Amino acid sequence: MVFGGKKKDNVSVLSDMANKQKRYEALVKAYHGDIFRYAYWLVHDHAVAEDIVQETFLRAWKSLDSLKEQAKAKSWLITILRRENARRFERKQFNLVDIDDHQVVDDHALSTEATMEQKLIQRQIMKLAPEYREPLLLQVVGGFSGEEISDILELNKNTVMTRLFRARNQLKDNLESNDSVKGQYNG
Amino acid sequence: MDDLEFRRAVFADPSSKDDRLQQAAASDPTRQSFLNDMRQFDDSLSEALKVDVPENLAERLILRQTLESHQQVRRRGRVHLALAASVAFAIGLTSNMLYSTDNNDIGTYSLAHLEHGIKHLYSAQEANTLTQVNAKLARFGGKFDPSLGQSLGNAVFSNYCDFNGITSLHLIYDSPQGRVSVFVTPSDANFDFVKDFGNEQFVGRGLTFDKAQVTVVGDKGQSIDGFAQKVEESLTWEI
Numbered sequence: 001m002v003f004g005g006k007k008k009d010n011v012s013v014l015s016d017m018a019n020k021q022k023r024y025e026a027l028v029k030a031y032h033g034d035i036f037r038y039a040y041w042l043v044h045d046h047a048v049a050e051d052i053v054q055e056t057f058l059r060a061w062k063s064l065d066s067l068k069e070q071a072k073a074k075s076w077l078i079t080i081l082r083r084e085n086a087r088r089f090e091r092k093q094f095n096l097v098d099i100d101d102h103q104v105v106d107d108h109a110l111s112t113e114a115t116m117e118q119k120l121i122q123r124q125i126m127k128l129a130p131e132y133r134e135p136l137l138l139q140v141v142g143g144f145s146g147e148e149i150s151d152i153l154e155l156n157k158n159t160v161m162t163r164l165f166r167a168r169n170q171l172k173d174n175l176e177s178n179d180s181v182k183g184q185y186n187g
Numbered sequence: 188m189d190d191l192e193f194r195r196a197v198f199a200d201p202s203s204k205d206d207r208l209q210q211a212a213a214s215d216p217t218r219q220s221f222l223n224d225m226r227q228f229d230d231s232l233s234e235a236l237k238v239d240v241p242e243n244l245a246e247r248l249i250l251r252q253t254l255e256s257h258q259q260v261r262r263r264g265r266v267h268l269a270l271a272a273s274v275a276f277a278i279g280l281t282s283n284m285l286y287s288t289d290n291n292d293i294g295t296y297s298l299a300h301l302e303h304g305i306k307h308l309y310s311a312q313e314a315n316t317l318t319q320v321n322a323k324l325a326r327f328g329g330k331f332d333p334s335l336g337q338s339l340g341n342a343v344f345s346n347y348c349d350f351n352g353i354t355s356l357h358l359i360y361d362s363p364q365g366r367v368s369v370f371v372t373p374s375d376a377n378f379d380f381v382k383d384f385g386n387e388q389f390v391g392r393g394l395t396f397d398k399a400q401v402t403v404v405g406d407k408g409q410s411i412d413g414f415a416q417k418v419e420e421s422l423t424w425e426i
């Protein structure tokens with residue numbers, strides 16, 4: 001009898017594991033792209049972004065049971081990612097020499113894909129202060145509503161809307177002042 | 188809604204479905220065209236933010252988790268292993284053989300890693316340049332010499348992996364003798380060093396440096412001497 005009971009437990013543990021695995025794989029497939037893009041624009045480095053995304057999903061796997069509402073999966077992942085990014089600064093810093101190397105690669109990759117205008121926009125986005133850039137990324141890359149952004153960033157909604165307003169305002173201003181010197185950006 | 192309020196609302200969220208905003212735009216052509224402009228601006232923003240996602244990222248995320256949960260199972264399994272070991276001791280078997288799965292040497296971890304990731308790894312087809320590989324190696328304080336390292340070719344797979352909780356780097360190359368894995372593990376992880384190791388599927392060589400232990404692993408029967416030598420010669424370390 002004892003053995004019988006034990007066996008049953010094992011079976012249900014195994015099917016729980018299989019379910020968890022399925023949920024995890026679905027999560028990866030549905031969101032890895034958006035999560036990577038968000039990470040990339042947060043840190044502006046392919047290798048570091050990938051590192052953070054790896055840590056994020058690993059942590060998501062470990063605490064998958066705490067994700068009760070599937071509809072909130074994406075904002076849940078973003079919250080983990082922001083925490084991982086903050087943790088990165090607490091840990092020993094990465095070797096900085098090779099990050100320089102890497103940005104050369106990034107620029108090369110972008111130059112073949114992005115138009116001149118897109119490159120200008122990208123540069124201006126990176127110039128925004130993080131407190132303006134982040135809500136903008138959440139809105140444009142993540143597709144989150146004002147309420148969702150205020151949940152993720154733990155700010156009240158008015159503050160979020162003001163920052164979004166300022167982010168676009170600054171971007172537009174900077175891009176327009178850039179237009180006049182566009183000719184100088186030939187390389 | 189006055190003009191200022193309207194502009195602020197549009198700047199904050201051009202694709203808002205808010206009724207008041209929609210009505211304000213519909214009732215005034217200037218506002219409508221301002222709204223259209225901002226929507227266009229947002230389209231170009233979202234285009235500019237569409238960077239390419241690294242190839243096989245989803246597969247790698249799943250692989251890393253598979254390896255991680257395999258290790259968790261192993262850790263849990265150790266209690267059972269201890270029980271089995273004491274029984275074995277009681278009946279006078281040599282415990283060496285039973286403990287062999289629990290070795291802390293770098294070769295055992297390399298082999299275990301390959302065995303559990305094998306399905307994913309055979310299909311890897313990335314083209315990681317030397318610069319990209321070096322960016323990852325930087326974490327360990329090392330890099331491939333720019334000229335000597337070229338002889339290894341592009342890495343078809345390159346990703347951090349987990350050796351018993353220690354972040355390590357797994358690289359895969361297409362050598363003339365077949366696929367070869369290179370693992371880089373920080374030396375402060377204190378794994379036992381082994382020079383030659385293998386099992387019924389793989390054969391491996393350990394290389395030891397001040398900052399890291401490196402293993403080179405190929406299929407059984409494959410000659411890995413040449414490749415291991417190239418790796419040894421082209422790896423350089425920060426002082």
